[in-house]
Amino acid sequence: PGWFSEISPMWPGEAHSLKVEKILFQGKSDYQDVMVFQSATYGKVLVLDGVIQLTERDECAYQEMITHLPLCSIPNPKKVLVIGGGDGGVLREVARHSSVEHIDICEIDKMVVDVSHLDLLNFTVGYEDPRVTLHVGDGVAFLKAAPEGSYDAVIVDSSDPIGPAQELFEKPFFESVAKALRPGGVVCTQAESIWLHMHIIEDIVVNCRQIFKGSVNYAWTTVPTYPSGVIGFMLCSTEGPEVDFKNPINPIDAIENQTKSIGPSLKFYNQEIHSAAFCLPSFAKKVIEAK
Numbered sequence: 124p125g126w127f128s129e130i131s132p133m134w135p136g137e138a139h140s141l142k143v144e145k146i147l148f149q150g151k152s153d154y155q156d157v158m159v160f161q162s163a164t165y166g167k168v169l170v171l172d173g174v175i176q177l178t179e180r181d182e183c184a185y186q187e188m189i190t191h192l193p194l195c196s197i198p199n200p201k202k203v204l205v206i207g208g209g210d211g212g213v214l215r216e217v218a219r220h221s222s223v224e225h226i227d228i229c230e231i232d233k234m235v236v237d238v239s240h241l242d243l244l245n246f247t248v249g250y251e252d253p254r255v256t257l258h259v260g261d262g263v264a265f266l267k268a269a270p271e272g273s274y275d276a277v278i279v280d281s282s283d284p285i286g287p288a289q290e291l292f293e294k295p296f297f298e299s300v301a302k303a304l305r306p307g308g309v310v311c312t313q314a315e316s317i318w319l320h321m322h323i324i325e326d327i328v329v330n331c332r333q334i335f336k337g338s339v340n341y342a343w344t345t346v347p348t349y350p351s352g353v354i355g356f357m358l359c360s361t362e363g364p365e366v367d368f369k370n371p372i373n374p375i376d377a378i379e380n381q382t383k384s385i386g387p388s389l390k391f392y393n394q395e396i397h398s399a400a401f402c403l404p405s406f407a408k409k410v411i412e413a414k
């Protein structure tokens with residue numbers, strides 16, 4: 124009945140709208156407003172504090188890229204930590220990697236986990252995997268408590284810097300990620316849009332270059348229902364065995380064959396788009412590669 128418009132001070136003067144067929148869930152958690160609605164043309168949509176988190180139609184572009192860009196860049200990911208990602212989409216993607224033996228996920232808002240379990244978003248396949256341990260709590264505290272060198276990969280599937288995820292964009296958090304990663308371990312974080320947030324990205328790149336002594340790269344993908352239609356990721360590795368993010372050594376087709384057991388096959392990610400994701404327009408390249 125009507126339209127949902129995503130209006131936010133984070134993207135002033137513009138708004139993306141989706142035609143609403145039915146509101147499926149509305150709640151207020153300790154951290155944010157949570158809503159799920161059935162849209163006319165993008166399937167079910169998850170909204171937190173008025174910001175679109177994912178839609179059934181295009182979530183593959185975000186979940187597959189944020190997961191396989193890091194995990195296909197190292198030979199044998201075994202222990203993976205997901206910060207955020209309570210909707211379960213990233214878990215579904217991590218579970219495709221048969222080399223992975225244990226997945227910790229730390230989501231601050233239980234209501235987001237409950238909503239995904241309500242099967243409103245049918246992403247529950249990720250939570251059913253026996254390798255998954257769910258921790259409901261603050262990712263900053265979780266990482267501070269993590270023993271040094273615990274993980275091969277950390278995926279920071281956060282919302283935006285206004286609200287509960289604000290600390291996940293700050294230097295102390297990146298330092299705790301670096302400590303929790305093994306030498307040559309990798310982190311992939313949600314890193315905003317080059318059209319909207321070049322200044323946020325610039326600050327993140329400066330911090331990452333100081334903290335991650337392996338390589339620091341920015342990659343991006345297209346998500347029609349995110350403002351400006353694109354979203355980026357910081358891909359960083361700690362000092363140790365060299366990681367070349369631009370030439371994935373853990374090819375997805377090998378993963379592809381393993382994925383018979385996990386839900387639908389990949390809709391977006393492939394080796395070519397992995398490498399292409401690191402190609403940047405000049406206005407972004409100038410800022411990101413100069414730092």
Ligand SMILES: NCCCN[C@H]1CC[C@H](NCCCN)CC1
Nearest residue numbers: 175176208281282315316349350
């Ligand atoms: N597992 C899906 C979580 C989605 N993460 C974020 C949701 C909010 C979205 N705002 C877009 C801001 C414009 N760059 C960024 C990704």
